[in-house]
Amino acid sequence: MSRAPLKLAEIATARPRSRDGSAQGLLLVLLGLFLWRQPPVKTAVLIAALEALGLTENAARKAIHRLTQDGIAAATREGREASLSIAPAGEALFEEGNAQVFGFDGERADWDGRWLVLSVSVPESQRMNRHYLQSRLAWLGMGSPVPGIWISPHAGAPIHPVIEKLGLGTLASSWVGGFGPVGDEAAMVRQAWDIDGLAALYAEFIARFGKLAPVGDAERFVAYVQLVQAWRRFPFIDPKLPARFLPDPWIGRDAAALMRDRRGAWGPAAQRYWDALRRGGA
Template identity: 30%
Template sequence: MLLTMIGRYCLGENPEIATAGYIDVLARIGVSAHATRLTLSRMTERGLLERARRGRAAYFRASEMGLDVVRRQQQRTFHDTIETPHPEGAWTILCFTLPETHRKERHLLRRRLAWESFGLLRDGVWIAPGERDVSAILEQLPGAGADQHVEVFTGYPKFADVEGMISRTWQLSELAARHERFLRAWDVEAPVPEATDDLGRDLVLTSAWRQLLRETPRLPAEHLPPGWPAARCHELFHALHETYRPDADRIFAGILAEHRMS
């Protein structure tokens, strides 16, 4: 939720905000002051936030690492589409064999590939629809020389059963169920009843949508079962976000004016 807040409202200016400001925001979705303070401390320890003090008051803003994480999240959350990947019929194939000395990089690479809609075809071989630029993924690997163990190709399946390849790589029934859960939670008259206003509703909505994107790859619609729910989820998220956004922006502007470091 805090990363969602920073991405929505603080990405450009990155202001230093008092602890009380974060408490004010997260209280709108039922998060206690103690939990907010603990989260701020943990995010600072992980290098995502920076802490400054003025007297007894603590102020926080995103670090460069945190801003980098948020920028990537914002791109995927608000600017990606559900259009068929291009060029039509192409797939990106990424193969890697990272030794035990690169265990951290191996774990990070798997996480980043999953976030970027790659699926594990077989051990060490990941695929994603379309022609994908993976340079940003490889640049995030912390160890020197890890990219030397990675090979990337663009190819076209030499058989007609692309649906079978997709079903062997991704659990389609599970992916469909995740989309349906999002629809059941948000395609209702009064979603997220624990939120006290549109700022809270927008934060929960955006975080839920981001979680869905993290768990579900962008797959070509023509090779998916009829009635695949991704398009309905995409339309619902953007419609609700536009409904909540005006009041959410106004409410947060008031909180920022009260709690930012002058």
Template identity: 30%
Template sequence: MSIGGEDEPAAPSARPQSLIFSFLGIHALDRGTAISTGSIIEVFARLGVSEEAVRSTLARMVKRDLLIRYRVGRRVYVGLTPHAEAVLRDGRRRIWETGAVNRDWDGTWTVVGFSLPDSRRSTRHDLRSRLIWAGFGPLQSGLWIAPGAREVCGVLESLEVDDHVTVLTARAFKPTEAADLVAKAFDIEQIARRYRAFLTRWDLTRPLPDAPDDLVRQLVLHTDWLQLVRQDPHLPAEHLPGDWPAIRAEQVFRARAEQYERPALKVAGGLLDELTL
């Protein structure tokens, strides 16, 4: 089944794990329950995700300490591990508290400087990838910045680079301007394109018209949005264009999330087989 048109997949660029995480964040987090794999398979069949893909994704999530299996007779249930709960709560915070528009920037920057020898080229690549994921942008060789105070210990964890990294907070002083730092370290147009793509998909009278119900729309919506805000470095609004598309995109997300919440919960209630833990 294709949702949203013949050439449009259920969730562009979204892996089954991202969709399953959205599902668990909405329908399992803080509920004290585990959900049967059979009912998860039934939910994701509505999105066009195969049983094989769901089972293999759940198995990987168990191996990665994201899910715990429980067996009751012939049925298998999966529940969240403490690690998964922490990840999902971070996602919930980014969606509902941090938001897409940074209107409260205090003028400070977190600065990460590093220099790694060529013998650790792979570690250098991993560090850069983690910094991008954490909202940092490259200002110049070996010097990365992010607006506001950012926690960096988690970024560095397991890389064994503490002796090669310096972390500071700083402010821009003339002749350097904050707007120049934003323009140099971040691809503003690429970020804007992502939000415009979200609006093209969701700022419609009836998004995903081929979806069977609002549970499917809810899962795709939340997955799309969380991917967006996780990739957004949360740049200060005062240094972004006045027509910054994240403003409208956040309004659309919140309106759609509220619209789908009750009907999606009703559909889920008829599908989910839950085990109280």
């Protein structure tokens, strides 16, 4: 029995421990762009920056509190002044996240034609494990053309930790190889991945930021943070399929080119605005 591929909206809402909510998402972007590998900053500066991005002071404070509770940020206090720095767990998070977000260029490397195939069966009594498995494998870029079978054109995808975490080692098997003589490879890909949905998300990104023309450091600061927040999901929801399975031209390349252009145009002004906030101490 075949099924429709997971929709991108379903994957986005299913990601375990997602912090893509408005306040926390914006704060994570701020920390990754302006505080990572930098000295601590006064909490008042972060609140002012988040208010410039459209959040209320209350929402900003809650987001800061949650990230400190999660161990991503660390708060210190000297007298009546509170400051925030990146905690060790946050350092690892931003190290990986920045590399993924800014290293993702939409291009497709040469492919050797090999598929990673995972067969895994989750008992009906473990529905929560099934949900976790599906979301984690989807976020690894894997697709499921039929129930119980997951595939990836990336033979080295790290599926073992996911299977082990759920204790499904005795219920799973995997193998690597080329597509066989039976079936239609392109049809399998279309069944496993929502390529049209991904293209639509790229089109939305281009429509939003392609026509945006902020003026001055403050507007460019807001536009830049929103740009990065919108872009950072793509390295996770784009399965990086080989070019032969994608429409030509592929809109993902255009979106990546726009991201690079806007980052270069808005990034320096955003940094100036942030530096001015720091100097003023809000």
